[in-house]
Amino acid sequence: MSYAKALRCRECGREYPLEPIHVCEFCFGPLEVEYDYDAISQVISREKIAQGPIGMWRYRDLLPVDSEEVVDISAGFTPLIKADNLGREFGLRELYVKNDCVNPTYSFKDRVVSVAITKAKEFGFDTVACASTGNLACSVAAHAAKCGLKAYVFVPSDLEQGKMIGTAIYGPTLVAVNGNYDEVNRLCSEISDKYRWAFVNINIRPYYSEGSKTLGYEVAEQLGWRAPEHAVVPVASGSLLSKIWKGLNELALLGLIGPVKTRMYATQAEGSAPIVAAFRAGSTHVHPVRPNTIVKSLAIGNPAEGYFALKTIQESQGAACAVSDAEVVDGMKLLAETEGIFAETAGGVVVASLKRLAAEGAIKPDELTVAFITGCGLKTQEAIAGSLKPPLTIDANLASFEEALKEQA
Numbered sequence: 469m470s471y472a473k474a475l476r477c478r479e480c481g482r483e484y485p486l487e488p489i490h491v492c493e494f495c496f497g498p499l500e501v502e503y504d505y506d507a508i509s510q511v512i513s514r515e516k517i518a519q520g521p522i523g524m525w526r527y528r529d530l531l532p533v534d535s536e537e538v539v540d541i542s543a544g545f546t547p548l549i550k551a552d553n554l555g556r557e558f559g560l561r562e563l564y565v566k567n568d569c570v571n572p573t574y575s576f577k578d579r580v581v582s583v584a585i586t587k588a589k590e591f592g593f594d595t596v597a598c599a600s601t602g603n604l605a606c607s608v609a610a611h612a613a614k615c616g617l618k619a620y621v622f623v624p625s626d627l628e629q630g631k632m633i634g635t636a637i638y639g640p641t642l643v644a645v646n647g648n649y650d651e652v653n654r655l656c657s658e659i660s661d662k663y664r665w666a667f668v669n670i671n672i673r674p675y676y677s678e679g680s681k682t683l684g685y686e687v688a689e690q691l692g693w694r695a696p697e698h699a700v701v702p703v704a705s706g707s708l709l710s711k712i713w714k715g716l717n718e719l720a721l722l723g724l725i726g727p728v729k730t731r732m733y734a735t736q737a738e739g740s741a742p743i744v745a746a747f748r749a750g751s752t753h754v755h756p757v758r759p760n761t762i763v764k765s766l767a768i769g770n771p772a773e774g775y776f777a778l779k780t781i782q783e784s785q786g787a788a789c790a791v792s793d794a795e796v797v798d799g800m801k802l803l804a805e806t807e808g809i810f811a812e813t814a815g816g817v818v819v820a821s822l823k824r825l826a827a828e829g830a831i832k833p834d835e836l837t838v839a840f841i842t843g844c845g846l847k848t849q850e851a852i853a854g855s856l857k858p859p860l861t862i863d864a865n866l867a868s869f870e871e872a873l874k875e876q877a
């Protein structure tokens with residue numbers, strides 16, 4: 469059994485049983501999982517975690533699943549690397565990159581989906597589904613394949629090839645909707661009212677979003693049980709940002725790390741930056757926008773958890789930053805050329821934002837900073853294909869090679 473006690477409304481505090489529900493009946497606020505932290509503190513320790521599996525399930529005491537057997541394709545425990553080369557570019561000496569590109573379906577979404585699909589099985593669903601900006605589709609399809617559930621995944625029809633193929637390969641019903649993510653999401657809400665399916669980011673959302681906490685736990689453990697001073701995070705719905713914050717604060721509450729002084733930074737592309745716009749306006753109220761950016765994984769114009777992302781920024785004394793598509797491409801290239809990591813467009817957003825934050829002096833040279841790189845660039849090749857050096861194309865002889873070398877010089 470898990471240490472989850474109840475679902476609790478994030479607006480009015482009303483409690484609900486642990487069922488596949490996601491909104492408060494009284495105020496329509498989103499529901500969140502509540503835990504019995506006294507009980508957890510009796511059983512958890514750094515040593516126990518260290519002896520656990522090499523993956524996100526080493527933190528299972530802090531996740532809301534009851535079953536012995538979880539649906540696991542080996543998400544998590546991804547590398548945290550000291551990024552000295554990238555840091556030098558920005559004048560930062562204590563910069564780390566959390567490389568979540570190397571998850572089983574090449575994005576951090578495997579963390580949230582592993583929890584969501586385990587829960588869907590517990591609740592007895594035979595079909596899972598999602599509304600996705602791309603990476604979620606890949607991950608839901610893969611986890612459904614692993615545990616033998618049917619899957620319906622809905623994506624905007626203009627998605628990158630890498631995400632379409634990277635989803636279709638697992639054999640789900642892939643539905644390409646002529647519309648943007650917000651329209652896909654609206655359609656899926658309607659479908660979820662009519663069909664008894666586990667929509668991982670709709671009716672299972674309270675459980676799903678808990679999976680993101682493991683990024684916070686891992687970073688703290690990998691830093692030798694401490695929280696960073698700055699966390700730079702890509703933001704779509706706003707869930708990841710507030711759950712990293714929740715995860716760090718849970719560790720402090722349980723005495724596994726000291727007080728959390730992390731500043732949380734939300735980063736978006738200028739063409740889809742409703743949360744950054746609200747932050748700049750000094751508001752926690754998000755005005756929806758119509759996304760237009762190459763950063764498709766973050767292209768949510770009406771973010772479900774925008775308010776909570778903004779509260780997290782406020783509470784942590786962080787900030788928000790938006791960058792242009794051109795800066796995104798430069799950021800992707802710089803990360804690859806300095807650290808050997810080929811991130812997707814969302815990673816470009818993070819690197820470009822980090823550059824700004826360092827230049828503005830928000831992040832000082834010796835402050836411990838973690839850049840969260842959440843998805844792999846092989847899935848978003850369209851974004852950079854046109855801006856890379858073409859290969860030297862030659863005939864298969866030495867003379868042709870040397871001629872090409874001369875021309876290049």
Ligand SMILES: *Cc1c(COP(=O)(O)O)cnc(C)c1O
Nearest residue numbers: 603704705706707708814842843
């Ligand atoms: C989904 C996604 C995010 C952000 O997720 P939210 O929790 O919705 O804010 C960040 N990076 C990548 C690559 C994603 O696919």
Ligand SMILES: [Zn+2]
Nearest residue numbers: 477480492495
């Ligand atoms: Zn409520």
